Amino acid sequence: MTKPSRQKLYTEQDRDNIRWFWRNYLKDKTPKLFLVLGMILIQGLVYQQFLSMTESGLRVIFESGQARDLAMVCVVVFFLFAVRGLMSYLVPLVAVRVTNQAVYEMRRDLIGHLMALDLAYFERTKSGEIIQRLVTQTQSLGMFVGMASANALRDAVTVVIVSGYLIWKNPILFATAVVVLPFIIWVMNYVSDRVKTAQGEAETALGNYMNGIEETVNGMRTVKIASQEQVEADRLMTGTGAIRDLMNRVQITQALVMPSIDLSSAFVYVLVIGGGGYMVLSPDFDVDGAGIITFLLGMVMVFDPARLLAQFFGTVQSNLVLLDRIRNLYRETPTIKDTEGATADFDTAADITLDNVHFAYDPEQPLFKGLSMTFGGGKVSAIVGATGSGKTTILSLLSRLYDVEGGEIRFGDTPLRELQVAALRGAFSVVAQDIVIFNASIWDNIRYVNPEASEDQIWQAAEDAEIADLIRQRGGAPVGPKGAQLSGGQKQRIAIARAFLRDAPILLLDEATSALDQATEERIKSALDRLTKGKTTIVVAHRLSSISDADRIFVLEAGQLVEQGQHEALLAENGLYAQLYKAQKKGYDGG
Template sequence: MKLWPFSKRGDRRPLFSDQDRDNLRWFWRGYLKAKTPWLFLVLGMVMVQGLVYQQFISLTETGLRVIFENGDIGGLVRVCFMVMGIFTMRALMSFLVPRVSVWLASDAVLRMRQDLINHMMILDLAYFERTSSGDIILRLVNQAHDLSDFVGQTTVSAVRDVATVVIVSGYLIYKSPFLFLAAVAVMPFVPLMVRFVSNKIKHIQQSAENAMGAYMTGIEEMSNGMRTVKISNQEPVERDRLFKATAEIKDLSIRLQSAQALMMPTVDILSALVFVLIIGGGGYMALSGTSGMDGASIVAFMIGMALIFDPARRVAHFFVKLQASLVILDGVRSLFREVPNITNAPDAVGAFDVHGDIVFDKVDFAYAGKPPLFQDLDLTFEANKVTAIVGATGSGKTTILSLMARLYDADGGEVRIGGTPVNKLQIPVLRQSFSVVAQDIVIFNSSIWENIRYVKPEATEEEIWAAATHVGIDDLIRERGDVPLGPKGAQLSGGQKQRVAIARAFLRSAPILLLDEATSALDQRTEDKVKRALHDLSEGKTTVIVAHRLSAVTHADRIYVLDEGAVVEEGTHAELMEMGGLYAGMYGAQRQSYG
């Protein structure tokens, strides 16, 4: 384990990089600038807190003279009441400042979170396919919360401490410039130490954030795959994997704390040197009688320096924590740097013939960093008819649906619906024309009823019951009532999940129906019932079926057979069987396997 946080090589980069400054300007302009009057109010209350310490020093000096020189009991009582009064004022400010500052910070981070969510909603599907959910959760939850704490508490406390240092220092300079300058002669070592530590902290903090994101992703993968973990008896493997991640987080936390811990002892040693200078130098000045300072002045001066050093220590520590927070701020803003490629064209139209043919005209497509999947792909899905796409895994079946709904853009050629290219349509208008039953069914932790209504929140009870009855899940709704289904619908079987997805398609009832392995998890009896329901659903709609089980597409008006991204056969079920080619071989093999 590496306890010493620094490498032998050190770079002398500035405290704030250009990216740091840009991130701070972005956060200020976007989320704090509008609250400037409130920030001035907080600053005013903070200044009052600093003035209280200055007045306390002055009153302490007065009180000491009353005790040792005048012997005036009435004057002493007045001093005591004044001290009580000013600290009551400080107590009031100490109550108001955190409340106002936390409100300001929470409001800023709330709006930032909302902007993050809005921006995330417009990002392409490709972003979510290459980014782990742990990283997204880290930015939206942990890092946003850490920023709220830093802005609302740490930064305001640092401003208060700076105000205290400046105001008290100004008063001490007024009392004795020579003694103050002599006392703080060692203070330039503090910013040098801050600069020395800051770059290392940034590097360690970035590693810690990455490790935490990987840990959260690992937890999600373990939780989602627990059924497989249990069945395959792989609990020790999962335990070791998560233990390794937690050990890495522990190591990075120790290194980070080791770097931060250097600041406090440094300031403590400097504080001791300062007090030695005040006691020695101040005492000599008082004894010599040439400086105009007496014993009360020297004691008050020492109290003033003591009041400076605690805030100074916290300010030095603030700059250390600032480096970690700059990494967090950059992590949050990195989500905004993700730019969607799937956007509305400047001349995008808001209406098209939803009942027209869907045509793939010499379409080229490749996933990022992978060989081309489609080259000069030609397909026609006739309006108001059922067209099926079959083929081996990886042949591009689901990708065709993704291009149709413009989850991806074609690299070449054109995808048209009713004669209009899909990239010339407004995205919401295009996607509202589809009802989808996908193989990756999203089930929320709410009731079956709410899960069906998800695709059409304004639906009536009658419409929801009709959709549920079509797929035979109405009895289960009555049985379960409002009981949540568990995370990702854990309390439903695969077939029940698919029936919920099909019921959604009934409820939405868009003019184009996309079925991606819609009956793959159903037994034969349930499949027959659902197929009848899907037949009713597809009436008057352009229906596209992607299926591995060929028994689900025998009724299609046209079947395309894909192999490695190319159409190798097409026709009706009877025509393809007569050809005796790939489709006929697949169908025969499946019938034999089903018995």
């Protein structure tokens, strides 16, 4: 059986991630970090002075000195520890503020980067994974960089300063005491190697677990109707068990550190007591009892922070995993962005042309292979076809949520790629199937697309979309997560009200009335007519009766344009459109 290769303790990727974090979030805070370092150095010097004063106090006692001298030693020791106590308060105070600001800036940058990523990223990435990076991983990393690192630096400074003092006092005894150092280093390497692997697996399992919770909560209606509560509970408990087992591996491995340090400490204390006692008893060494007691106390001061320092290095690998996971988000780069020299000026009333367009979600299954069609400027065009024929994809390509892989889309004579993305999307109002409703009032949900709109404008949009009465009934009450307290028709009327309020020159209606009953659809048909007047309107419709008066109807089948024309002409051709229309009419008439 081949033994798995051992990972490097700090890979080049780890070092690069640390440099990235320092450069972007800590470097500008250097003055405050130096302040923290200065206060930590004071803490270390206090311990060194405490040892010196302790030795002086012991000599006063052993050599029958004056009580006044002993009192003075006690006063100085108390003052030293008061200084250390003050530093112990100020260090975390400053360190936490620095790291909280760093976490804030990192989240700000993550959110900004996230908003710039392509739609395709969100379609392939679990939302639980994104939430985990933005919330738990950044917070855990901040706590580590702040309190944990400040405490570790304090412990390291204490070890160095006190060790230096002990070496100065008795280099032979100190050299004897550090014989266990290679063993401690070996234990730390062993633990770090295994912690890093287990932590990576634990983070992946936690991301999957959070995603599972979100899926269960979002799908609770289906879960309840299908009586699958136990199935979902079992699924979540399986994830809970996996996280438990992985965290057990991490913590059991880390638990090896402390007993190893304790056994090493015991070995060292025996050496110091035995070797130091021999030095006191032997006339060959200039060592007295006060010196040995002080040295032993100094070793306690070294090993206690050394224990904490060992624990810190055990968690470094875990946090390097977190840092790499967070930075991975930055390695995702948007492909849909402004080209060099892109313009914001284009004729929004011009014809929109798809010229020999090729596009595929999956390279193995191309959707469009040379699709060409023209939507008349200022006119109503409709796209119909079976599910999966590419109707909604055309709207996504027009608004550049995806880029075409071949061919070209033009607004008048201006190619789509030569337009600034913000200016292009600012020219659209969209009423889509997947309506985003926030847990706020209906009023706020409408205002979302135009925060600067006046009250009169919002009321007019609500009246036009036939939802003003519902606003009066509900007032400022939130509509629940994802609009859970609203019907499908009410959600779509919010989307239509948004389109009225945005009042963009190009209107995209993607199944805009699919959730409306026939009576409501008739009520707002006149409003939709007003909304589309003078605008270039592209309608994706399943209910063919709703687009019978369109200026041009395009019929798609499996990504190919098979028919186009006006309603009556297409019926006369008796092709696919006529078949779809007759099948729907029969379905409605037959109930």
